[in-house]
Amino acid sequence: MSYEEIVIVGAAESELIGVVPDVSATGLAIGSALRALDDAGLKPTDVDGIAGTLHVSELALQLGIKPRYADGTNVGGCSYMLHVRHAVAALRSGMADVVVIMHGESGKSRVGSPPMAMDMATASGQFERPYGIAGTFSMFTIPTMAYLHKYGLDETALAHVSVAQSKWAAQQPRALRQKVLSVDDVMESKMISWPFRVLECCPVTDGGGSLVLTTAKRAADMDLKYKPVVVAGTGELVEGAGSSFMEDLTSFRAFRESSAEAFRTADMSVSDIDHLMIYDAYAHVPLYGLEDLGFVGRGEASDFIKGGATSPGGSLPMNTNGGGLMYTHTGMYGMFALQEAVRQLRGTSPAQVEGVKTSFVQGVGGMFAAAGAVVLRTQ
């Protein structure tokens, strides 16, 4: 059977990203939602479906609407990829006509953000957290040495990820880290969690971003500034507790399976993809992602990046906003990866790649706990 085409008609980030001490997390979400709606020529009253990782009832109140569809799925930073996937199903089945997916997080300034609670009765609370896990930088990163060891790589494999992405970030006026980096710059930066230096770890920032989705049929009757971006395929997988519980420390099942489903539902393969976003909270994640998604063979991601394939002018432009490492990382970065993919498909990215017709966006949630994938294309 053929499904109705679902499209993104509005996309925007909050006016300010980075350090935004006078806007709450909810304010960042709502501010970006109003901008995304304006981008689509719509008003809040046109919206009958919402999704977000903040309380959806609070988002509805703040937006001033009473949605008949609400999705509060929260599996970490890739939640927005899952929201896109669920919105596609909702729009196709008539559960909603216009869905707004909202992200707002005061990761740096902690304005209007609840304290981060830790449940010491969970699997992670009992068997990981007691061992001096200071933050994600000392747990999300922990499988990396197994990966480097398996393929005979050294620490510079991580540095090259940051170097490649810094070349994109230098073209992005809104990126937090805009300097073009050398391997030495990265290797000499402050040690956080060996083998990870600070320039191989995401910064912590404030920001928001929203997407507006509807059916292609409805979009055809709208007066749009930009051509709709088609959600061609999606996938998700919730794997479980986190990095120490991975079946294989050198490959992430949720990347493999969510991406395979996204490719299958889009009826595409790696050779059809012009542009790639892989959620990079830390520099090892794109190495895992390139291999688990099938863009390169096992153990080949480092040479691929080092050889310039993902850098400006390369065969597979990746993380063209500079990634979570350089652009911004509010905590749940996935929305910003989706925003850059939409910009590339609209032709409006400050680091625009010529002729992008397809983009693959891969998110990770928690510390190798869940994943969501979205394939986007021009209409």
Next chain:
Amino acid sequence: MTGKLLPIPTPETRTYWEKTALGELWMPKCETDGWIFPPRFHCPTCGSTEFCWKQLSGRGRIASFIITHRAGAGYQGEVPYFIILVDLDEGPRLVGNLYGVPVEPSAIHVGMPVEVFFELREGIHLPQWRPIGSKVTG
């Protein structure tokens, strides 16, 4: 009070923590599917709740590691320190800290054999790790 985080045992994990208090490492094992870790209500492979607890040797090899330069709760006086993943000889994997070697990358490697000891932390005995034959206890 050390300020270090304490696990909160649940009915599923109570035996694990009761055995560590005796200086032993035990985990549930399904007759058909092998070790079940983290301990759960049922065997996630076959669904059986009819499994029994078995003792492990407490020996394994380092599967991966980091050296954190930022302290977790209660670890402020110990930075930098190792956080390691240990693949036990019997198969399951545990997280822990490594003691008994200098805290530097050259002193540790993937595949390095280690053995368990138990750190008493406010009434809970946590599995911790040292090189085989080392006598350190923290």
